[in-house]
Amino acid sequence: MKSEELxxxxxPDQIKGVIETEGPVLVLxxxxxGKTRLLTYKLAYLVKVLGIPAxxxxxxxxxxxxxxxxxxxxxxxxxxxxxxxxxGTFHSLCGRILRIEAEALGLTPEFTIYDEDDSLRLVKQIxxxxxxxxFKVSPRGVASYISSLKEKLITPEEFSAxxxxxxxxxxxxxxxxxxxxxxxxxxxxFDDMIMYVxxxxxxxxxxxxxxxxxxxxxxxxEFQDTNRAQYELxxxxxxxxxxxxxxxxxxxxxxxxxGAEIRNILNFPNDFQGxxxxxxxxxxxxxxxxxxxxxxxxxxxxxxxxxxxxxNSEDGSLPxxxxxxxxxxEGSGIVKIIxxxxxxxxxxxxxxxxxxxxxxxxxxxxxxxxxxxIPYQVVGGxxxxxxxxxxxxxxxxxxxxxxxxxxxxxxxxxxxxxGVGKSSIxxxxxxxxxxxxxxxxxxxxxxxxxxxxxxxxxxxxxxxLIEELKGKKDDVxxxxxxxxxxxxxxxxxxxxxxxxxxxxxxxxxxxxxxxxAFSESHPEDRSVEGYLAEVSxxxxxxxxxxxxxxxxxxxxxxxxxxxxxxxxxxGLEHGLFPLAKAxxxxxxxxxxxxxxxxxxxxCKRGLWYSYxxxxxxxxxxxxxxxxxxxxxxxKELLNVEGGSCDFALxxxxxxDFPISVNSxxxxxxxxxxxxxxxxxxxxxxxxxxxxxxxxxxxxxxAFTELEIV
DNA sequence: CCTCAAGTATTTTTT
DNA sequence: ATACTTGAGG
Ligand SMILES: Nc1ncnc2c1ncn2[C@@H]1O[C@H](COP(=O)(O)OP(=O)(O)OP(=O)(O)O)[C@@H](O)[C@H]1O
Numbered sequence: 228m229k230s231e232e233l234x235x236x237x238x239p240d241q242i243k244g245v246i247e248t249e250g251p252v253l254v255l256x257x258x259x260x261g262k263t264r265l266l267t268y269k270l271a272y273l274v275k276v277l278g279i280p281a282x283x284x285x286x287x288x289x290x291x292x293x294x295x296x297x298x299x300x301x302x303x304x305x306x307x308x309x310x311x312x313x314x315g316t317f318h319s320l321c322g323r324i325l326r327i328e329a330e331a332l333g334l335t336p337e338f339t340i341y342d343e344d345d346s347l348r349l350v351k352q353i354x355x356x357x358x359x360x361x362f363k364v365s366p367r368g369v370a371s372y373i374s375s376l377k378e379k380l381i382t383p384e385e386f387s388a389x390x391x392x393x394x395x396x397x398x399x400x401x402x403x404x405x406x407x408x409x410x411x412x413x414x415x416x417f418d419d420m421i422m423y424v425x426x427x428x429x430x431x432x433x434x435x436x437x438x439x440x441x442x443x444x445x446x447x448x449e450f451q452d453t454n455r456a457q458y459e460l461x462x463x464x465x466x467x468x469x470x471x472x473x474x475x476x477x478x479x480x481x482x483x484x485x486g487a488e489i490r491n492i493l494n495f496p497n498d499f500q501g502x503x504x505x506x507x508x509x510x511x512x513x514x515x516x517x518x519x520x521x522x523x524x525x526x527x528x529x530x531x532x533x534x535x536x537x538x539n540s541e542d543g544s545l546p547x548x549x550x551x552x553x554x555x556x557e558g559s560g561i562v563k564i565i566x567x568x569x570x571x572x573x574x575x576x577x578x579x580x581x582x583x584x585x586x587x588x589x590x591x592x593x594x595x596x597x598x599x600x601i602p603y604q605v606v607g608g609x610x611x612x613x614x615x616x617x618x619x620x621x622x623x624x625x626x627x628x629x630x631x632x633x634x635x636x637x638x639x640x641x642x643x644x645x646g647v648g649k650s651s652i653x654x655x656x657x658x659x660x661x662x663x664x665x666x667x668x669x670x671x672x673x674x675x676x677x678x679x680x681x682x683x684x685x686x687x688x689x690x691x692l693i694e695e696l697k698g699k700k701d702d703v704x705x706x707x708x709x710x711x712x713x714x715x716x717x718x719x720x721x722x723x724x725x726x727x728x729x730x731x732x733x734x735x736x737x738x739x740x741x742x743x744a745f746s747e748s749h750p751e752d753r754s755v756e757g758y759l760a761e762v763s764x765x766x767x768x769x770x771x772x773x774x775x776x777x778x779x780x781x782x783x784x785x786x787x788x789x790x791x792x793x794x795x796x797x798g799l800e801h802g803l804f805p806l807a808k809a810x811x812x813x814x815x816x817x818x819x820x821x822x823x824x825x826x827x828x829x830c831k832r833g834l835w836y837s838y839x840x841x842x843x844x845x846x847x848x849x850x851x852x853x854x855x856x857x858x859x860x861x862k863e864l865l866n867v868e869g870g871s872c873d874f875a876l877x878x879x880x881x882x883d884f885p886i887s888v889n890s891x892x893x894x895x896x897x898x899x900x901x902x903x904x905x906x907x908x909x910x911x912x913x914x915x916x917x918x919x920x921x922x923x924x925x926x927x928x929a930f931t932e933l934e935i936v
Numbered sequence: 937c938c939t940c941a942a943g944t945a946t947t948t949t950t951t
Numbered sequence: 952a953t954a955c956t957t958g959a960g961g
Contacts, residue, residue, distance in 0.1 A: 289951090290951095316951070317951080318951055319951095342951085343950080343951085365945090417950090417951050418951090420951090421951095481949080482949080482950080482951095484948080484949065484950095485949080485950065485951075584948070584949075585947070585948055585949075586947085586948085586949085587947070587948090607949090607950080641937095644937085644938080646937070647937090648937045648938075649937085650937085651937090679937080681937080682937090764951075765951095766950075766951065767950070767951095782948085782949060782950090783949080784948090784949045784950070785949090785950085803948095806948060806949085808948075822949080843952085844952095937961100938960105938961080939959105939960085939961080940958105940959090940960090940961100941957100941958090941959090941960105942956105942957090942958085942959100943955105943956085943957080943958095944954100944955080944956075944957090945953105945954090945955080945956090946952105946953085946954080946955095947953105947954105
């Protein structure tokens with residue numbers, strides 16, 4: 228095929244990035260400059276113009292949804308199916324490699340993937356066993372510490388050699404035992420999926436060579452958010468052909484807290500000899516006003532690659548900043564604007580998004596949108612597949628395909644109740660560990676006379692149920708349906724008759740329809756294994772429907788890579804966005820600023836910022852001041868409504884009243900006390916304080932000198 | 937072994 | 952404010 232026809236939708240810089248197929252290529256470019264489009268066209272170019280077979284291409288994107296879209300677009304360009312192309316998230320692609328190479332790693336292809344919640348349970352269990360219950364680092368902290376080690380490819384052995392600080396040496400045995408427990412359960416966690424592939428390639432030259440030869444072209448989107456393990460994987464996979472194209476924007480690196488390293492993108496040319504660098508400088512997404520604001524924001528970061536970003540689009544209107552009295556007014560104010568957009572301007576709810584820093588902020592918007600009868604969808608938070616009733620059902624499936632999965636066993640053996648309580652499970656765990664046999668095998672084959680009779684018969688029934696269902700694992704839907712019936716799980720929910728029971732029952736039916744949909748869409752492989760592999764690695768955005776005709780609500784993190792005509796960025800308050808934790812840490816602060824840049828650049832034409840003067844957090848009312856990021860935007864670039872545009876003044880005033888309910892205060896005459904209530908705001912506020920010596924007093928803040936202690 | 941109630945920690949973002 | 956853990960009693 229003639230390449231001109233394919234390349235006519237690209238600008239000259241993008242074309243350069245596409246046709247530069249041999250050797251390493253780094254595309255470093257700002258938001259909305261067409262990086263993803265470049266990659267999509269490059270896929271099509273490789274196949275259609277160069278005749279490269281699709282199966283020798285390995286491409287990663289940040290979400291499965293992005294992968295699906297990129298593949299579908301590339302197929303449209305090619306005019307045929309891209310069969311056998313490896314495209315997906317790092318995790319799903321590594322999962323596929325692991326299923327094939329499982330044995331070399333001491334796993335079987337049926338291995339289970341543990342999510343964050345599973346691995347936290349495991350860490351808790353291990354810490355209990357190691358008598359570290361009262362360890363100064365919480366199980367959660369230990370779990371995330373272990374995760375950060377894995378992201379850096381540090382094994383338990385290596386860690387034990389470098390663990391210096393007191394608490395680190397205590398984590399060593401937990402990490403060791405955690406890995407051993409995973410191995411015994413024939414399970415991996417998210418971090419293992421990448422780490423194991425890297426280890427395998429490093430240790431086994433034959434296997435490494437086989438995979439690295441297979442993939443002639445490697446393409447990576449959102450490269451600024453790769454961690455060290457992923458970077459190493461890219462190096463290893465491209466070792467034979469050396470054709471690797473990575474695209475990204477250091478200004479959009481927002482996953483540092485998850486191990487992402489910006490230096491991966493900044494140092495790429497050093498590690499990949501002969502890298503050709505492509506820069507894209509034209510933004511096609513946003514109007515000029517929005518782009519000006521975005522550029523003004525990111526200019527304040529010091530650790531960055533300076534990039535030019537210009538646009539040819541219309542000026543558009545100034546982004547608006549709305550200042551609301553409290554978070555409820557912010558909710559109703561934003562929803563009012565949204566309903567005007569929909570009803571008066573004929574905008575489809577599809578094209579509108581509300582973005583926020585934390586998931587907890589979504590609730591108020593949901594309530595207001597429901598009240599206004601505007602359809603919406605929330606992305607992220609606790610996802611469907613993380614709900615406990617769904618995880619219970621999935622644990623059954625996991626145990627059916629992987630009988631070694633001890634964690635899943637412990638989760639469901641007594642759900643519904645079968646007389647197998649906590650202490651029985653603990654005894655089983657002990658016995659299984661000391662004999663080196665999976666718990667399920669022990670139950671099937673071993674003598675269980677160390678358990679109460681009730682537990683023994685309960686386990687017997689449980690084992691035969693699992694054994695019976697095993698025969699049906701070629702079709703998830705059939706199996707799951709029978710599982711729901713035979714376990715009596717729904718009956719259990721009905722009987723417990725709690726307020727949420729009904730919703731949980733509905734969720735079970737919803738799971739059944741998801742399994743049905745999977746069976747329908749994968750007629751060649753309807754297996755439980757395939758279903759689990761898919762649902763275990765869904766990202767939050769994968770569960771989002773871009774064409775649902777609904778307003779989208781999500782965190783800024785989830786919105787990465789997406790675009791909307793109209794965007795609301797809410798809760799721009801000091802301590803919330805940026806989070807309080809980032810206040811005194813410049814690196815964290817710069818990441819928060821990049822997050823704000825990402826939020827801003829999602830918008831094509833209508834942008835509204837907002838913040839609330841007071842907000843209730845963990846139960847008490849807080850006075851808020853504007854996010855410092857708002858102050859960094861030149862005044863003439865914003866249209867400010869509902870308050871003074873003089874932030875400096877506001878900053879000052881609010882700094883005088885950082886008082887919240889429960890604050891301990893010192894009064895020049897009354898002495899120490901605790902704030903019970905705050906009425907009104909700013910200078911007009913009346914605070915009620917319970918003083919230690921003088922009891923309850925009402926004070927007008929304007930006339931009192933209260934000091935926070 | 938199970939249930940209920942009081943007490944405690946907790947949420948920043950997610951594969 | 953809420954979710955989860957822990958302890959007493961059935
Ligand atoms: N050459 C082009 N001509 C016209 N429109 C383009 C061109 N390249 C990209 N676009 C459009 O610009 C928008 C942004 O493109 P794309 O998503 O590829 O950018 P990106 O650099 O990946 O953005 P981000 O960094 O924000 O994820 C899309 O709507 C895309 O269709």
